[in-house]
Each structure stands twice: as C-alpha cells, then as structure tokens.
Amino acid sequence: MSTKPEQSPLSFVAPIKAPVLENYKALKDILETGTFGTALDQIGTVHFGRFMFLEKVTPESGEEYYAKFALFTAYDGDFNKYVDDFVAVVGDFFNAVLVHLENAEGLIPVQKDSEAFADYIKKYNQPVKVWYSAYPTLSVVKIRQLASNC
Numbered sequence: 001m002s003t004k005p006e007q008s009p010l011s012f013v014a015p016i017k018a019p020v021l022e023n024y025k026a027l028k029d030i031l032e033t034g035t036f037g038t039a040l041d042q043i044g045t046v047h048f049g050r051f052m053f054l055e056k057v058t059p060e061s062g063e064e065y066y067a068k069f070a071l072f073t074a075y076d077g078d079f080n081k082y083v084d085d086f087v088a089v090v091g092d093f094f095n096a097v098l099v100h101l102e103n104a105e106g107l108i109p110v111q112k113d114s115e116a117f118a119d120y121i122k123k124y125n126q127p128v129k130v131w132y133s134a135y136p137t138l139s140v141v142k143i144r145q146l147a148s149n150c
Helices: 020-033 037-043 079-098 114-124 140-148
Strands: 007-015 046-057 065-076
Touching: 007 079, 007 114, 020 046, 020 065, 020 079, 037 046, 037 079, 046 140, 079 114
Parallel strands: none
Antiparallel strands: 007 065, 046 065
C-alpha cells in the first residue's frame, strides 16, 4: 500500500488587483455565470474544487468586498498535467479571471504558455499543514468505477 495519497491539494490564494472593489465585482460575476461540472468531469482528476473570496474589506462608507481570490482543489496525478488539463478545457475561464488578479500580466492567454501559468499558480499556492483523505489510495476514476457498481 502506498504511503503517499493518490490526491494532492491545491490552495491557490492570490491578491485581487486594484481597484480591488471593481475587480472583485467582476470576479464575482465571472463565478456566478460559470458552469464547471461538465468541464471538471471531462478533466477527470478533480475530487472537489471551490472558489472563494478571502480577506473581507469593510470600508467605513461603501459596500463590503474581498481582497483575495482563492481556489481550493484536490486532484489526482502530476501538478503540471493537472494545469495542462485545465488550460485545455477551461483556459478561457482562467483568462477572464487573471485579468483581475495581481501579477498576472503576460499570462493571457494561458493556452500560449501553460508552464508560466503553472508557475503563477505555484507562486500563490499556500502550503497545506495537515492533509487528510478518507480514501488515500483511490483516484477519481476508481471512485467512479466503484460508485457505478453500487
């Protein structure tokens, strides 16, 4: 039995570019209109994924907003292959998101240089201190096989 889990975590947290309120609103709109289920099924290695906003800003006058954009996932396999799969399937989504994040100049379109995009993700990937998996030896493919037999 392997001691390394089949899954790997990604905890991407990047600052939203100034003007933060305007870019936060644009990112929120992108997320509200996006559909990912079919795309993630097509990639086939994502156990779960969620987008979040972090670091709430509460100005004395005006509306609340967030200063950081986050993506948390658990995936199977090699990191670079994972990024390449995302670029191939939902690259245009990431192109739209990157417009609103700091230090993303030159990455768009991500389809042009997935290695630079992977480096950007690594730059903002937060270390995971504790990682638990209820099924450390099972990939998404295996879990789907097992589930289809139920």
